Amino acid sequence: MPIQHVKRGDTVLEARGITKRFPGVVANDHIDFEIRAGEIHAILGENGAGKTTLMKILFGLLQPDEGEIYVHGQKVTFRSPLDAIHLGIGMVHQNRKLIPAHSVIENIILGHPKAGSIPDLKRTREEIAELCDRYGFKIDLKAKVWQLSEGEKQAVEILKTLYRGARILILDEPTSALAPPETEKLLASIRIMTGDDLALVPFITHKLPIVLAISERVTVLRRGKVTARLRTEEATENSLAREMVGREVIFRLDHVEVEQGKAILEVEDLSALNDKGLLALKGLSFSVHEGEIFGIAGVSGNGQQVLAEVLAGMRKAVAGRVLIDGINITRSGTLERWKNGMGYIPSDRIDVGSIGAYSLADNVLMNYYFDGAFSRWGIVDAQKTRKLTERLISEFDIATPGPDTTAKSLSGGNLQKLILARVLSRRPRLIIASLPTQGLDVGATEFVQNRLLEAKRQHAAILLISEDLDEVLSLSDRVAPIYEGEFMGIIPINDAGIEDIGAMMAGLKQKVAEP
Amino acid sequence: MRLGSYEVKLEKKVRVTGLEATGISLLAIVIGLALVGLIFLQAKVNPLTGYKAIFSYAFANKFGLPLTINRSIFILLCTCAFIVPMKAGLWNIGMAGQLYGGALAAFGVALAFGAKGSQTPAAAPGLIIGLMILGALVGGAVIGSIPGFLKGRFNTNEIVVTMMLNSIGYWLIAFMIKEGGPFMGGGGEGEGFKLSESVFAPMVLGWTFTIPIALGVAALLYFVLAKTTLGYQIKAFGLSPSAAKYAGISPHNVPLLVFILGGLIAGLAGYHYFAAVPGVYKIPLNYGDFGDLSFYGIICGLISQGNPLAAIPFALLFGGLTNGGRFVQGQLKMGYGIDYALLGVLMITLVAFQFFYRNTIVWKKTEREP
Numbered sequence: 001m002p003i004q005h006v007k008r009g010d011t012v013l014e015a016r017g018i019t020k021r022f023p024g025v026v027a028n029d030h031i032d033f034e035i036r037a038g039e040i041h042a043i044l045g046e047n048g049a050g051k052t053t054l055m056k057i058l059f060g061l062l063q064p065d066e067g068e069i070y071v072h073g074q075k076v077t078f079r080s081p082l083d084a085i086h087l088g089i090g091m092v093h094q095n096r097k098l099i100p101a102h103s104v105i106e107n108i109i110l111g112h113p114k115a116g117s118i119p120d121l122k123r124t125r126e127e128i129a130e131l132c133d134r135y136g137f138k139i140d141l142k143a144k145v146w147q148l149s150e151g152e153k154q155a156v157e158i159l160k161t162l163y164r165g166a167r168i169l170i171l172d173e174p175t176s177a178l179a180p181p182e183t184e185k186l187l188a189s190i191r192i193m194t195g196d197d198l199a200l201v202p203f204i205t206h207k208l209p210i211v212l213a214i215s216e217r218v219t220v221l222r223r224g225k226v227t228a229r230l231r232t233e234e235a236t237e238n239s240l241a242r243e244m245v246g247r248e249v250i251f252r253l254d255h256v257e258v259e260q261g262k263a264i265l266e267v268e269d270l271s272a273l274n275d276k277g278l279l280a281l282k283g284l285s286f287s288v289h290e291g292e293i294f295g296i297a298g299v300s301g302n303g304q305q306v307l308a309e310v311l312a313g314m315r316k317a318v319a320g321r322v323l324i325d326g327i328n329i330t331r332s333g334t335l336e337r338w339k340n341g342m343g344y345i346p347s348d349r350i351d352v353g354s355i356g357a358y359s360l361a362d363n364v365l366m367n368y369y370f371d372g373a374f375s376r377w378g379i380v381d382a383q384k385t386r387k388l389t390e391r392l393i394s395e396f397d398i399a400t401p402g403p404d405t406t407a408k409s410l411s412g413g414n415l416q417k418l419i420l421a422r423v424l425s426r427r428p429r430l431i432i433a434s435l436p437t438q439g440l441d442v443g444a445t446e447f448v449q450n451r452l453l454e455a456k457r458q459h460a461a462i463l464l465i466s467e468d469l470d471e472v473l474s475l476s477d478r479v480a481p482i483y484e485g486e487f488m489g490i491i492p493i494n495d496a497g498i499e500d501i502g503a504m505m506a507g508l509k510q511k512v513a514e515p
Numbered sequence: 516m517r518l519g520s521y522e523v524k525l526e527k528k529v530r531v532t533g534l535e536a537t538g539i540s541l542l543a544i545v546i547g548l549a550l551v552g553l554i555f556l557q558a559k560v561n562p563l564t565g566y567k568a569i570f571s572y573a574f575a576n577k578f579g580l581p582l583t584i585n586r587s588i589f590i591l592l593c594t595c596a597f598i599v600p601m602k603a604g605l606w607n608i609g610m611a612g613q614l615y616g617g618a619l620a621a622f623g624v625a626l627a628f629g630a631k632g633s634q635t636p637a638a639a640p641g642l643i644i645g646l647m648i649l650g651a652l653v654g655g656a657v658i659g660s661i662p663g664f665l666k667g668r669f670n671t672n673e674i675v676v677t678m679m680l681n682s683i684g685y686w687l688i689a690f691m692i693k694e695g696g697p698f699m700g701g702g703g704e705g706e707g708f709k710l711s712e713s714v715f716a717p718m719v720l721g722w723t724f725t726i727p728i729a730l731g732v733a734a735l736l737y738f739v740l741a742k743t744t745l746g747y748q749i750k751a752f753g754l755s756p757s758a759a760k761y762a763g764i765s766p767h768n769v770p771l772l773v774f775i776l777g778g779l780i781a782g783l784a785g786y787h788y789f790a791a792v793p794g795v796y797k798i799p800l801n802y803g804d805f806g807d808l809s810f811y812g813i814i815c816g817l818i819s820q821g822n823p824l825a826a827i828p829f830a831l832l833f834g835g836l837t838n839g840g841r842f843v844q845g846q847l848k849m850g851y852g853i854d855y856a857l858l859g860v861l862m863i864t865l866v867a868f869q870f871f872y873r874n875t876i877v878w879k880k881t882e883r884e885p
Contacts (some may be wrong), residue, residue: 072726270526315759335763344761366751366762369744378743 008038011073013089013168015509018051018067022297027053028064029224035168037219040190040200042211042232044244045221045443046413054118055170056220059091060084072167090166092157094173100146107145108160110339131162134196135189147331152180155189155468169193169200175210179295187214208237208442220244245443255493256453261290263462264341264430267310272310280382281322282304282485288430293452295464295476298505303485304465305347308434312344313337324430335370343367344429345419347435347465349412356408361389363407364422392421397447413444420451431455449475469498469505481505522879532870538826538853541869544832547861554856558849569857570848573839584722585637585792585836586808588729592784592817593812594826595736596655599780600673600773601821602740604753607774607812609662609745610781613655613804615684617782618789618798619691620654621647622698623705625790632701640713646715650702651786652779658684659778666770673770685803688763692798700797707789707798716791725787732780733823740823749773784809808837814862818869 014034020027027050035041045051047258056062058069060078060152069076071087076086098107108283109124125141132139137155145153154174157315161169164339171190175183191214211218211232218235220228227459265288274280278305288294298304309315311322321331324340332340346352351414354363365385374381390515391404400410416436423431433452437445452475456462466472472479480487481495483503488504531539552562563656563838572579592609624647630636636643658680665671681836692707717724740746750757752769784857788805789798811833820827840854 312761313763333763333765334760338763346761348757351755352757355751355758357754358751362747362751365747366758369747370763375744378745380742380744380747382742 008036009253010037011035012037012071014069014070014073015058015471016056017370018054018057018064018069020050020057020062020064028057028067028225029066031221031224031226033219033226033229035044036160036168038194038196038198040194042215042218043213043221044208044218046242046411046443047242049221049244049441050224051221052172055091055172058084059089059170083108085164085166087128088165088167089170090161090164090168091170092154092161092172092174094155096153098145098153098156098441101146103142104139104148104156105141107156107475108163108496128159128163131216133190135162137189137505138183146415148335149182151186154186156180159191160300167227169198183210184311187194188216206380208240212237241442245312249444256456258291258459260292260477261459263287263289264325265463266321266326267311268321268323269308270307272306272315272316272324273318274303274306279318280485281310281317284482284485284487285320286490288463290429290459290461291456292478293456293462293464293471293476294314295466295479296467296482296483297466297472297479297501300467302505305434307335307482308346308432308463308465311432312342312346314396323500338367338426339370343423343431344437345423345431345433347438349415349419354407354415356406359408360393360398360405360407360418361385361403362477363418364392364403365492366387388425392418392425396451413440413447415446416440416444420448424451426453430461431460431462432465433462435467436464437466437468437471445471469501473498520880522878524877526877527664528743528871528873528875533825535825536820536872539868539871540829540865543564543864544861546868547864548568550864551857551860552851555849558847560847560849564842565847565849568843569839571837572842572846573835577782578840579842581722581793582760583831583835583838584726584787584837585834587831588684589784589805589808590811590815590834591733591790591827591830592729592780592787593809594815594830595733595777595812595823596777596781596784597816598736598821598826599645599749599821601816602753603749603769603773604756605666605770605773607659607662607676607677607679607781608674608797608810608838609658610777610784610809612677612680612682612684612814613658613778613781614785614788614809615681615688615802615806616658616778617655617785618802619698620650620657620782621786621790621800623654624650625710625714628707628714630711631708632711634711636711638862640711644716647790648786651782651790653782654787655778656775657778659774659776659781659816660771661774663771663774663778666774667765667767672860673774681806685806686804688798692802696799702774704800706800710796711792715793715796718793723787723793725783725791731762732783733827736780736823738771740821745865747808781809781868792879811858814866817861818865820872832861833857836861 005061011034016032018028024289031054043051049098054060057064058147061080061082064329069078072488075085076214078085082212094379099110103127105121109129128141137159138226139152139155145156148156158169159267174186194200212235216231218228218230218240219226220240235438246510247381265318267287269284270281271279272281284307286294296304296307306315310317313332317330320330321328321515324337327340329337329340350356355366365380366375368385369380374384393403398410398414398417398421407418410418420436426470431452436452437448440448449471450463452462464472464475473493473496476493478492479491479501480490481501482488525687548566554567554836555562573583594615596613597607606705625631625643628637630643645877659849661680662671662673666673667675683877690696692697693705694703696860700708700709713795719727746758746762749769751762752764752766756766759769791797815826815833818829836857837854844851844853
């Protein structure tokens with residue numbers, strides 16, 4: 001079936017009664033949904049609501065157990081993504097699938113039918129340049145992909161599918177890795193595309209403002225079912241959040257006042273190298289007190305991760321000292337720090353914070369196996385571990401069949417809850433929380449933030465590293481914007497204006513403040 | 516895929532029960548044997564006659580059975596030596612080098628106490644035997660610690676290092692036992708010296724006592740891996756080194772530890788075959804064959820999915836087939852290498868059938884589309 005010419009408003013893709021079961025869950029439960037030419041259709045849902053499964057089915061990566069797909073009114077069966085591509089469906093994955101060492105143009109023509117023979121690079125370049133002009137992408141086609149910013153890489157992915165002739169574009173979390181100005185640019189390009197009667201399905205989980213700003217229609221999924229199907233103009237941020245989570249969501253947290261105690265974490269003149277051997281922390285000094293949340297705000301890659309790893313004992317400091325409760329732990333290993341009351345919530349919850357193949361109980365054991373109460377003569381007390389895991393599952397409302405389930409079967413939000421539960425259950429005096437809500441939906445974000453505030457009430461000292469300025473401002477007592485491994489200042493929250501901090505994160509302004 | 520009016524689909528399996536795994540393995544063995552039947556047929560031998568000869572020699576013959584058991588125990592120990600690093604995500608390809616190290620150390624102890632040939636040893640035989648075993652463990656562990664240390668400290672590729680050490684071990688033994696070497700035998704046949712009768716390994720009910728020890732090692736290893744904090748840390752490191760680091764598990768010590776443990780067990784395998792199997796009691800001329808045999812530990816460890824207890828029947832099967840296969844080659848006047856062909860095909864089918872550990876085939880009757 002050739003790609004047909006479509007008119008604005010025509011239904012181009014329709015799914016009827018799509019059902020997909022995985023062992024133990026129904027990921028998609030009789031989902032009906034249609035998308036029209038020239039329209040941006042957002043699919044909204046919490047982590048684990050079944051969005052990705054649905055998109056994979058529409059792109060032929062998964063086959064539905066029940067249900068039918070119609071493209072331009074004709075029933076189709078996708079055996080593989082190739083079938084979907086032939087019908088003009090393109091998918092831009094959340095994780096980039098580009099070859100960094102190759103140029104933009106080489107990436108775009110890779111796998112293209114025309115590239116089978118000797119590629120006519122000159123003509124190809126002209127064609128792609130034309131696409132760029134049309135949709136407002138400003139990209140050096142000769143540049144290597146590793147030289148590009150995240151936003152440019154995203155554009156290359158989109159160009160690639162467009163050049164393959166896609167008329168229906170599925171965008172999986174297209175803005176999740178982008179900085180605000182890049183998001184704006186991307187949205188502008190997407191708007192031009194809809195003018196060309198392309199149908200788009202950007203699906204965005206937690207960035208409700210973007211859904212509201214750009215889409216014409218929203219389908220909300222919850223636990224595999226469609227809970228709402230509306231025109232965006234009828235929706236508000238609150239109404240969408242309610243449909244998505246199934247209850248009211250509070251967007252702004254009240255500031256929690258807790259009397260601060262002594263300094264738990266003291267950092268003096270700390271310097272460290274990153275993986276490339278370059279100086280990523282340049283003589284940081286600060287302290288975090290009991291009952292205080294110390295927020296570090298910054299654009300990713302300015303040394304925050306290096307700081308978290310140094311504090312957790314997973315990376316060596318090249319200079320300076322770290323003290324927990326007055327004890328110098330600069331040279332201590334990770335294990336000693338855990339035993340001294342540190343709790344670390346790493347930003348990479350899949351590869352660092354958990355072990356996918358291990359059961360939930362064994363994942364909980366990650367922070368307990370060294371604890372004398374959980375083993376005897378070197379033999380793990382499985383009973384006790386299981387009980388603790390069961391308790392944490394119920395206390396933290398983790399959606400899972402039980403402690404024997406593997407961690408990789410958990411959705412992102414539930415996995416983060418598990419890590420949080422495990423770390424907090426040790427009642428750490430110092431919590432290092434690195435990007436604790438990144439990638440989480442509104443419900444899980446709210447949950448995590450409330451738990452951190454709860455820990456603060458119980459007089460833990462909390463170091464919060466976040467790229468979400470709203471989060472830093474609503475949770476922290478003091479904020480330190482970080483830029484290229486240096487604090488641009490340390491500001492009490494009441495004196496902090498969002499513009500000032502934004503400017504400091506960009507390295508523009510140095511403000512003298514109390515240490 | 517569609518077959519007639521049936522829809523045939525592959526589905527991912529979440530977990531496999533012990534019973535299913537056994538069934539799958541048995542099916543794989545049956546199919547492997549059927550395939551090798553073709554080799555018998557082209558040699559104009561009835562496969563049933565061939566298999567009957569193989570199995571009856573390997574498992575029901577008074578000369579064949581002890582040989583099978585002793586070989587199987589040797590393979591089982593090599594399997595355990597492979598499994599420990601495997602659980603930490605590392606490949607021990609060096610059981611040969613480690614068992615050579617163990618054998619050299621054990622015979623070194625014997626020589627030091629003058630427990631050679633018809634001489635009278637200079638200490639109580641029990642003490643010497645104990646020290647020989649200890650020596651074998653230490654010898655294997657020393658060789659094993661080299662790749663482990665290099666891996667942990669410098670992230671050196673452990674496969675290359677263990678392979679190289681196999682070669683070094685092989686020639687080290689050659690140097691020690693051939694003409695002029697300190698472990699040279701009396702006959703000048705290129706063998707090592709024979710142990711004094713008094714330090715032959717003790718027998719239990721007519722079997723060498725290393726057999727119960729090896730079974731004990733497998734059981735202990737199973738327990739350590741499944742139930743202890745040590746096993747927990749080893750497996751965590753194997754599944755995700757970065758998560759293990761987060762949990763405070765040392766990325767330097769785990770590789771060193773698992774290779775020391777692996778080497779230790781491989782060293783015991785060296786002691787078992789050269790110092791405890793009746794009729795051997797020396798480092799024989801064909802010691803290299805046992806280095807080769809140790810590689811069955813790899814396949815055995817992979818097929819049993821790192822479970823030392825599940826490895827026992829496979830070790831028994833492989834031990835029996837190498838033995839029986841070699842026997843029928845002479846008995847039925849077949850071409851050279853029938854035993855290798857048999858084991859090779861069997862390994863391929865066993866590994867291929869592991870596909871069904873993770874997938875199942877689903878048949879569904881469907882109505883034809885209009």
